[in-house]
Each structure stands twice: as structure tokens, then as C-alpha cells.
Amino acid sequence: MTKTMARKVFLVGFMGCGKSSVGRRLAATLKWDFVDTDKEIERLTGKSVAEIFATQGEERFRELEWQTVEAVISSERDTVVALGGGTPCRDGAMERLSETGRTVYLKSSPARLVARMSESGRARRPKIAGMNDAQLAAYIEKTLPEREKYYNKANFVVDCDALGDAGLADRLASIMRNI
Secondary structure, X not given: OOOOOOOEEEEEOOOOOOHHHHHHHHHHHHOOEEEEHHHHHHHHHOOOHHHHHHHHHHHHHHHHHHHHHHHHHHOOOOEEEEOOOOOOOOOOXXXXXXXXXXXXXXXXXXXXXXXXXXXXXXXXXXXXXXXXHHHHHHHHHHHXXXXXXXXXXXXXXXXXXXOOHHHHHHHHHHHHHOO
């Protein structure tokens, strides 16, 4: 009897697009495990993402992030993974993710991203902590196009602007059941 490989779904997209909330719902619907890489890093290190950025720098955080991704890839459990917004933006990352699972880009407009990221939620995101809506919008307008060249390599691109988290999770579950 041959062992079947564990299935993985990697959710990519800009911070605030809904990777964590959609991922939790999708995993529950599929009855798979769910891993939010930021939360997993915090659990493993005992430090918040903001604290790691402040004390060890972004480069160290990115190393921890990729170690977490590789651990999930090695897992023998079916898993939905919510990746940090910058995770796919390293050489070979999207290719590695796509060869070990399905990648889904949760595409959101800058206006939707600003609306989803309340000022209180920005404090835990080191790159945008302390920004007002105008500053956040400018940051997104500058950074999103740079990241989309990676995000657009995903197996599936789903426009999130018209759907809520529940609708997105249902749509993704339907896609994943049919592949």
C-alpha cells in the first residue's frame, strides 16, 4: 500500500487580505489542520512578531518564517497555511510552495486592505505600526505592486473584494475538492 502525500494549501496575499480568517474557515470546512505562520513563530519563540522585528530584525524573522514553512511542508497532515505577506517574496519561494501544495493568492484592492486593517490592528504589524489611513494607503500603493509579481505566480488567484471571509472559504473549499 502506497502512502499518500499530505495535501497543503498555501494562502498568499498582502497583510489584511484575510489569509488567517479565511484559512481558519477553509481548514474547518475541509477538516484539515490550520497554521498561521506568524502565530506559529510567536508560539515557538515566545515573542511577538513585532518584538522579533525590533530585537532581531526582519532578516531573522524571515529565517524563522521559512523554517516554519519547511516544517509544515514536511508534516504528514493535510494543512491550510496562512503565510505572512512577505513570505512568498524571496527567490524560489512560490516555486517551492507550488511544488509541495496549492497556492492561492487572495487578491484585494488597496481600499479594501485599508478598510480591513483597523488602527488598533496595525500595532501588531511592525511595517505599518503607527500609520494613519493615508500613510497606510500610500504604503500599500507602493508595496503591493512589488509583491504582486510573486503573488501572481499562485496556482489560483481569487478576487476578495466582492466576497466576505465565509464566501471566500466556501469558494476555496469547492476549488480544493475538485482538484
